[in-house]
Amino acid sequence: MDESTIRLINLIDVLSEKYIDVPEISEECMNTWSTEQITYYYESGGTNKPSSLNGMASQGHDQPGGSVEQTEDPAAHRNTPASARANQFAATVAGYRAQTIADGLPSRPHGLFPPRDPLLRELAEDPTAHPFEKHLAGEHSPYELLRNGSWTSGDEAAQAGFDMRLFYKDKQRDDRYGTILGAARLGDRASIGNGYWMSAHGGAVESLLDEATAELGKMEFSPMLSTIEAGFKIKKSVPLHTTLRIECEIREIKGMRCWVDGYVKDLSGVLLASCLAQLVDLQQLWAAQGQSP
Known part of the structure; x- marks a missing residue:
């Protein structure tokens, strides 16, 4: 023994x-x-x-990582009220663009930008660039500013380490579509490891591109759309607590689909990450499926 x-x-x-x-x-x-x-x-x-x-x-756990009693009803997030469903069908590109620009970009008390950020100042001084924040069709309007923010939008996102501020830039004389310009900063909670001297998590970088390309699609293609495919390329490490430049442009619109290129750059213009997103117009898709409000 x-x-x-x-x-x-x-x-x-x-x-x-x-x-x-x-x-x-x-x-x-x-x-x-x-x-x-x-x-x-x-x-x-x-x-x-x-x-x-x-x-x-x-x-002392009943499963790896423990457990917390869950009270949320998953069905409550899937059952769209009739009024909201009607507003999803009623939304238009022109209406979405007009309302988001009219509402502007609300203040973010937990924002990650310092005073007098040079990129934000540059964008704000461009008379053809309009700050805005994501809207969705809700029970009261086809274009509602998100009251509680989201994963990538509003003060709630900034508090979680994700602060992106988008501007819709009017189409120029020889352009078919407008573009998206923006500034973003990622904080500690968007890092690979908070407190471990590392860069932004790849998922956070991809979220910048996913959100920005979708918003351009909503401004130019359809206010009700969904990303169905996206190819991301992260060229360089994306630093935390550093202002990043966001650029998006429509590559093609064909039928019920739209392709949007998105870029994340540093302030000297060096490309850090990019993507090509393919989005589908949900209103056209629903109509093809015989759905109605």
Whole structure:
């Protein structure tokens, strides 16, 4: 009998004497449980037995990472009210563009931009560039400013480390479509590892492009659309707490689909990341499927 087995038997003897009402563990358990798991079993009065999933019982969890009782009803997020559904069908590109520009870009108390940011100042001074924030069709209007923000929009996003401010730039004389320009900053919560001296997480960078390309699609193609395909390329590490330049342009519109190019650059113009997003017009798709409000 080796020393580790002897120590384990001695531990069980000590715990059995201390917790006399706890059923003894089997020889199989003795051979598979760690000393921490055996100790926890006795200390819990025999109610917590180690699972085959590592570390659950020894940490007092019913599953890896623990659990929290969930009260949200998933169906509540899928069942669109009739009035909101009607507004989804009623929304138009011209209406979306007019309302978002009229509403402008609300203040963000938890924003990540410093005072007098040079890129924001440049964009704000361009009379053909209009700051705006994402809208969605809701119960009261086809174009509603998001009251509680989203993953990528509003002060709630900024508080979570994602602050992107978009401007719709009017189409110029020889252009078929307008474009999107913007400024963005990613904070600690958008990092690969908060507190570990690293750059922005790739998912956060891709979210910049996903959101910006979709908003240009809504301004020029359809206010009700969905990204169905996107190819992302991250050329260089994207730094945190640094102002980034966002640019988007329509590549092609054909039928119920639209293709938008998006770019993230540093202030010297160096390309950090790019994507080509393909979006589908949901209003046309619903009509083709025979759906109605």
